[in-house]
Amino acid sequence: MDKDLLSELARQLHLPPNDSRTMPSGALSALGRVPPRRSPPQFHPGMTKEQTAQYIRDYKDWFEEDRKIPPESAPLVDPLSLIAEQSHRRAELERSTGRHSGSSGVPIFTTIVGFPKHSSTTSVESLQPVTFAGMLVRRAHVGQYLLCRIVAPCCRMVAVQTIVEDIDGRVHDLSIYNFPSTFDCDLKHVDTLFPLGAVLAIREPTFKAPLQGIRPIIRVDSPTDIVFVVPDSPILHNVAWQTGATVPRSPAEPATLDAWRQRGNAYFNSAQWFLAAWAYSRGLVVDPDATVVRSNRAEVYLRLNYFSGAAADAQQVLATDGIPDGLSDKTTFRLAKAEYGRGEYDAAVGHFTRWQECHLKDAVAAPWIQRCQARQAEKQTGQYNWVSMFREAEKEIRLDVADFVGPMEVSQMMGRGGGRGAVATKEIKTGELLLVTKPFASAYASDLPQDKIIITLDLISNISRERTDAVLMAHIIDKLYGNPDLRDQVYHLYAGPDYPSPPSSYPPPLDQATPVDLFSPRTNIDIAQLEAICIYNNFCPLRLEDNQVTENAKPTGLYPLASLFNHSCGANSIWYCIGDVMIVRAAEPIPSGAEITIPYTVEESYVTRQGILKKHMQDHCTCWLCEEDRKDGDERLRRRHALNEMVSSHKLTSASLKEVQKFEKDVRETFAPTRGPVRPLSALALHVLAEKLRASGNPRLLRESLEEGMNALQCLGFEVAEGALGQNELPIGTDRIPTVTSFLEPCGMMFRIACTYLNLREQANAVPWLKASLWLTNASVGGGKDLFMLVHRTSLEQMGIRDLAVQVL
Numbered sequence: 001m002d003k004d005l006l007s008e009l010a011r012q013l014h015l016p017p018n019d020s021r022t023m024p025s026g027a028l029s030a031l032g033r034v035p036p037r038r039s040p041p042q043f044h045p046g047m048t049k050e051q052t053a054q055y056i057r058d059y060k061d062w063f064e065e066d067r068k069i070p071p072e073s074a075p076l077v078d079p080l081s082l083i084a085e086q087s088h089r090r091a092e093l094e095r096s097t098g099r100h101s102g103s104s105g106v107p108i109f110t111t112i113v114g115f116p117k118h119s120s121t122t123s124v125e126s127l128q129p130v131t132f133a134g135m136l137v138r139r140a141h142v143g144q145y146l147l148c149r150i151v152a153p154c155c156r157m158v159a160v161q162t163i164v165e166d167i168d169g170r171v172h173d174l175s176i177y178n179f180p181s182t183f184d185c186d187l188k189h190v191d192t193l194f195p196l197g198a199v200l201a202i203r204e205p206t207f208k209a210p211l212q213g214i215r216p217i218i219r220v221d222s223p224t225d226i227v228f229v230v231p232d233s234p235i236l237h238n239v240a241w242q243t244g245a246t247v248p249r250s251p252a253e254p255a256t257l258d259a260w261r262q263r264g265n266a267y268f269n270s271a272q273w274f275l276a277a278w279a280y281s282r283g284l285v286v287d288p289d290a291t292v293v294r295s296n297r298a299e300v301y302l303r304l305n306y307f308s309g310a311a312a313d314a315q316q317v318l319a320t321d322g323i324p325d326g327l328s329d330k331t332t333f334r335l336a337k338a339e340y341g342r343g344e345y346d347a348a349v350g351h352f353t354r355w356q357e358c359h360l361k362d363a364v365a366a367p368w369i370q371r372c373q374a375r376q377a378e379k380q381t382g383q384y385n386w387v388s389m390f391r392e393a394e395k396e397i398r399l400d401v402a403d404f405v406g407p408m409e410v411s412q413m414m415g416r417g418g419g420r421g422a423v424a425t426k427e428i429k430t431g432e433l434l435l436v437t438k439p440f441a442s443a444y445a446s447d448l449p450q451d452k453i454i455i456t457l458d459l460i461s462n463i464s465r466e467r468t469d470a471v472l473m474a475h476i477i478d479k480l481y482g483n484p485d486l487r488d489q490v491y492h493l494y495a496g497p498d499y500p501s502p503p504s505s506y507p508p509p510l511d512q513a514t515p516v517d518l519f520s521p522r523t524n525i526d527i528a529q530l531e532a533i534c535i536y537n538n539f540c541p542l543r544l545e546d547n548q549v550t551e552n553a554k555p556t557g558l559y560p561l562a563s564l565f566n567h568s569c570g571a572n573s574i575w576y577c578i579g580d581v582m583i584v585r586a587a588e589p590i591p592s593g594a595e596i597t598i599p600y601t602v603e604e605s606y607v608t609r610q611g612i613l614k615k616h617m618q619d620h621c622t623c624w625l626c627e628e629d630r631k632d633g634d635e636r637l638r639r640r641h642a643l644n645e646m647v648s649s650h651k652l653t654s655a656s657l658k659e660v661q662k663f664e665k666d667v668r669e670t671f672a673p674t675r676g677p678v679r680p681l682s683a684l685a686l687h688v689l690a691e692k693l694r695a696s697g698n699p700r701l702l703r704e705s706l707e708e709g710m711n712a713l714q715c716l717g718f719e720v721a722e723g724a725l726g727q728n729e730l731p732i733g734t735d736r737i738p739t740v741t742s743f744l745e746p747c748g749m750m751f752r753i754a755c756t757y758l759n760l761r762e763q764a765n766a767v768p769w770l771k772a773s774l775w776l777t778n779a780s781v782g783g784g785k786d787l788f789m790l791v792h793r794t795s796l797e798q799m800g801i802r803d804l805a806v807q808v809l
């Protein structure tokens with residue numbers, strides 16, 4: 001901030017000019033003091049899992065203690081110091097931008113989710129104005145709104161952070177979290193949305209005590225709590241700003257529709273969709289009947305995937321009398337694309353067809369009509385081209401397919417959190433397709449921001465979440481902002497025991513396309529509830545076509561329809577993803593009316609599973625596998641868990657045959673002799689043993705390897721045939737697919753058995769195992785031999801059996 005501006009502001013604020021050169025760096029001249037309080041515990045990114053869990057416990061204690069401190073008035077803050085410090089921070093940020101290369105030196109931020117945060121549900125028109133003088137720190141000002149304007153340049157770390165003054169000229173820090181388009185944008189973008197002088201009305205603002213220092217902060221978590229007050233807004237009637245009508249150095253803003261249109265076009269041409277929508281929206285404030293600008297905004301909303309906003313704008317334009325044919329055509333096409341984006345394929349076909357009838361020589365609508373028809377067919381029949389989806393997903397994760405809901409429906413379910421579950425509507429066969437569904441939003445390692453690392457600490461699960469979680473939240477919020485009609489799809493999901501039970505039916509009907517007003521959103525995005533929804537419903541959608549998962553950046557996705565399945569460790573259906581598309585199939589015959597369950601986790605250790613499932617279960621998991629585990633007794637479970645840790649730490653990789661044999665025996669002894677055949681950790685131990693034996697090359701040990709490999713499959717729940725096989729007979733039972741692990745594991749075991757037979761020069765015995773793995777893959781993911789060859793391409797090549805598979809399958 002230059003000295004002239006400081007002096008100018010000082011003059012306006014009736015304060016003596018301050019010299020920024022004498023400002024002690026990082027210090028503030030506060031005119032009041034907040035009573036001392038304990039600082040929150042400090043988190044360090046290098047903390048282990050246990051240390052993180054301890055940190056979260058300490059943080060919760062601190063949070064509860066802090067919550068008991070009664071609300072208090074905010075100290076008066078010297079505006080010049082505050083503005084100067086903010087300007088200094090901004091200059092630092094500008095200097096550091098682009099300085100980071102590689103992962104070292106990238107700033108790390110921590111965000112904490114799972115604690116209460118107020119969001120407003122009352123329109124600004126129904127709220128009463130409040131100023132800083134009437135606000136208290138540690139309080140959400142329910143029933144009130146704060147009118148303020150920006151008096152310092154913005155910074156952006158996790159939040160957009162700036163300084164605002166109220167009408168009395170009193171200043172405070174403002175942090176805006178979760179504002180659409182600002183998660184990963186540059187400072188110029190932030191400046192355009194939040195320029196000096198921008199007037200905001202903050203609905204039911206929360207004044208937070210600072211975590212460090214003494215300055216309280218207005219913290220806005222929900223982007224829909226911010227109303228951008230445009231010139232001539234009724235909110236400004238009779239408002240006089242103590243420091244003058246304008247903020248010094250505020251950028252000049254266009255006053256005409258045409259100037260805003262041109263600005264919007266310039267942003268459009270440089271692919272800055274959100275800013276283009278912003279500029280067109282300002283134009284529409286000047287003239288709400290400007291059909292060309294509204295149609296342009298529909299196009300930009302399409303680029304932002306704001307399909308509801310796009311459809312509503314296009315409908316409004318088309319409902320206007322006397323619009324020129326060219327505009328009508330263009331807008332019809334936009335409406336058609338918006339309906340396609342909303343999954344309203346019948347409506348989309350109608351609009352595309354209407355467009356085509358007027359442009360018989362133009363070929364652009366035909367591919368769109370074909371796409372609509374393909375989606376309609378998928379939705380109705382559940383027939384997909386799995387192979388081409390797989391190939392496509394290798395290039396582009398997010399696929400364009402329709403959802404399909406098979407023979408299942410949501411029903412009330414006693415004893416399950418949220419009170420609902422999925423049930424079969426008819427008798428279902430093993431391998432039958434139950435659901436194909438796109439995520440509401442998803443986030444992959446490739447979506448992570450380059451300029452920062454955000455660590456999300458989850459106070460509900462007591463864990464540090466995946467790095468992709470913060471990106472997912474941003475994606476969900478952005479989608480809700482531009483598609484208010486989809487709000488119930490998300491907010492009717494289970495949000496944990498602290499929220500009212502969700503409605504008994506799901507999904508909610510799709511609303512009419514709702515207009516999107518960027519300055520005064522018509523929807524309410526409750527961030528605390530959304531965080532809770534994510535905690536209880538997010539999936540880790542590992543992709544079939546991608547085996548290179550970065551351990552610290554696993555994908556995350558919100559799949560609302562799939563979120564209605566309850567969990568069982570020995571579930572009767574399985575799920576997997578091709579690209580971002582989740583596919584659920586029956587793993588065994590399911591009688592009509594029976595509950596359909598999926599595994600939320602496939603950990604071998606009971607102790608680990610219960611840790612993961614803790615937040616989902618009132619007591620513990622009551623599935624048959626956990627019941628069997630519990631019958632083994634605490635001591636055995638503890639020993640088994642310790643042995644399982646050895647596998648996770650890769651200690652067995654370099655172990656000798658003897659050591660592996662001992663390990664297998666130790667694991668075996670942790671299962672009670674009376675226990676049923678499914679013993680997941682034994683399967684793993686036997687598999688490791690089979691591999692050790694196979695590596696010896698000794699024919700006797702190769703035979704033993706075969707036996708242990710088959711035992712491993714039995715411990716996963718496969719029935720393995722004994723004795724000679726008849727022609728075309730498979731060596732495994734085919735009435736069910738075991739679900740205690742991914743189908744990829746047993747397929748790998750079967751490939752190894754086949755290889756061992758080949759080592760023994762017994763190809764005739766090897767082939768049935770390849771056929772068994774084809775059956776298992778096809779029942780699990782469909783797609784026949786073609787998809788089988790794609791899914792297992794790397795494994796088959798590494799084991800040198802690809803050509804044989806091509807030949808014999």
Ligand SMILES: C[S@@+](CC[C@H](N)C(=O)[O-])C[C@H]1O[C@@H](n2cnc3c(N)ncnc32)[C@H](O)[C@@H]1O
Nearest residue numbers: 416417418419420494537563564565566567616
């Ligand atoms: C993704 S939701 C599943 C659908 C949920 N039942 C509903 O009504 O929306 C996850 C929540 O369902 C409940 N749930 C899932 N599986 C369960 C089980 N086996 N036993 C009890 N509750 C379960 C838990 O409360 C869990 O947090």
